[in-house]
Amino acid sequence: MRNTLVVLGCLVIGATAGAFQFANAQMASDTVSVARYAPDGRLIRPDGWRTWIYVGTPLTPNELNNGKAAFPEFHSVYIEPRAYAIYKRTGTFPDGTMLIKELVSVGSKEAASGKGYFMGEFIGFEVAIKDSKRYPKAPGGWAYYSFGHHKPPYAKLAKAQKHEACSACHQANAAEDFVFTQYYPVLRAARPKK
Amino acid sequence: MRNTLVVLGCLVIGATAGAFQFANAQMASDTVSVARYAPDGRLIRPDGWRTWIYVGTPLTPNELNNGKAAFPEFHSVYIEPRAYAIYKRTGTFPDGTMLIKELVSVGSKEAASGKGYFMGEFIGFEVAIKDSKRYPKAPGGWAYYSFGHHKPPYAKLAKAQKHEACSACHQANAAEDFVFTQYYPVLRAARPKK
Numbered sequence: 493m494r495n496t497l498v499v500l501g502c503l504v505i506g507a508t509a510g511a512f513q514f515a516n517a518q519m520a521s522d523t524v525s526v527a528r529y530a531p532d533g534r535l536i537r538p539d540g541w542r543t544w545i546y547v548g549t550p551l552t553p554n555e556l557n558n559g560k561a562a563f564p565e566f567h568s569v570y571i572e573p574r575a576y577a578i579y580k581r582t583g584t585f586p587d588g589t590m591l592i593k594e595l596v597s598v599g600s601k602e603a604a605s606g607k608g609y610f611m612g613e614f615i616g617f618e619v620a621i622k623d624s625k626r627y628p629k630a631p632g633g634w635a636y637y638s639f640g641h642h643k644p645p646y647a648k649l650a651k652a653q654k655h656e657a658c659s660a661c662h663q664a665n666a667a668e669d670f671v672f673t674q675y676y677p678v679l680r681a682a683r684p685k686k
Numbered sequence: 687m688r689n690t691l692v693v694l695g696c697l698v699i700g701a702t703a704g705a706f707q708f709a710n711a712q713m714a715s716d717t718v719s720v721a722r723y724a725p726d727g728r729l730i731r732p733d734g735w736r737t738w739i740y741v742g743t744p745l746t747p748n749e750l751n752n753g754k755a756a757f758p759e760f761h762s763v764y765i766e767p768r769a770y771a772i773y774k775r776t777g778t779f780p781d782g783t784m785l786i787k788e789l790v791s792v793g794s795k796e797a798a799s800g801k802g803y804f805m806g807e808f809i810g811f812e813v814a815i816k817d818s819k820r821y822p823k824a825p826g827g828w829a830y831y832s833f834g835h836h837k838p839p840y841a842k843l844a845k846a847q848k849h850e851a852c853s854a855c856h857q858a859n860a861a862e863d864f865v866f867t868q869y870y871p872v873l874r875a876a877r878p879k880k
Contacts, residue, residue, distance in 0.1 A: 546740030568743075599871075604859035608744065610745075677806070
């Protein structure tokens with residue numbers, strides 16, 4: 493399937509500069525550079541993340557957290573495909589890795605399948621980027637951005653959050669390089685076997 | 687990003703028969719034909735679904751269902767990318783649409799972010815395929831397959847389940863063409879605007 497999609501792309505697009513850019517990035521040092529920034533340094537909201545690689549969905553509903561969960565929504569977490577490809581090969585997140593956290597409301601608590609949690613509407617969009625060169629002072633090289641906690645359209649630009657807003661919790665509790673892979677079976681399964 | 691991946695594919699793979707097959711399928715009648723079958727008619731387990739388009743995650747945990755939920759796991763639901771592309775354009779699921787339901791255990795009920803539900807391990811794999819020509823007697827043309835409710839590796843081949851095992855509930859309760867799009871915000875957002 494993937495091959496067929498890829499081949500279709502060939503017919504439509506042909507070879508462009510992008511290919512050489514990617515090939516160079518891979519050969520150079522296992523980095524990817526998908527992020528784009530405005531002249532003032534703010535991150536430009538990436539496009540197309542709903543076709544990226546889904547890794548998992550943590551959920552901490554209000555009623556299990558005294559009615560006021562810090563994160564009462566579903567979190568749909570994605571990794572950018574080129575970073576995923578490198579992670580599959582190396583088992584580490586390369587510089588340039590971009591992770592997406594799209595917030596989705598709890599839409600329903602009962603369905604034909606039983607009582608539980610069913611996704612409602614998109615209500616927020618956040619990005620984490622690892623880039624030790626661009627963020628030399630960020631713990632682990634990870635910077636965190638919020639494009640708004642509301643329905644789309646999300647903001648087009650975002651400033652990096654202060655490091656202390658996100659990093660400390662990721663550093664203390666994430667299983668692997670500031671990423672909660674303990675809750676992301678897709679990433680654990682993708683790692684190269686030792 | 688997608689374009690770059692695609693172009694990389696060009697360098698590696700070059701043009702093959704697959705491209706023409708896909709181009710023909712699109713031109714002909716908005717059908718896709720990703721499914722492969724063994725000579726005895728059993729469905730061959732598809733590959734690579736974790737890079738397909740993620741659409742949503744229903745969850746009906748045991749403790750909300752008298753300790754014995756019919757489906758006590760996370761359900762990671764994906765759609766095959768070519769069917770997704772056609773759905774985005776037409777708002778309907780073409781013949782050949784393949785949906786994946788990968789079962790994921792509840793691995794943890796508490797994390798730094800609060801009490802809730804966090805994904806554990808993969809524990810099952812199911813497929814739904816719409817193909818009104820191949821399954822003329824299946825309600826809506828949808829056939830359902832299970833490749834096992836256990837950890838990977840999943841079975842390589844599966845027989846279609848009896849129609850009554852799945853169809854009646856999908857037909858009665860799914861918002862759209864046997865698909866629970868009411869719980870899949872990615873698909874609702876992808877639909878063409880009327």
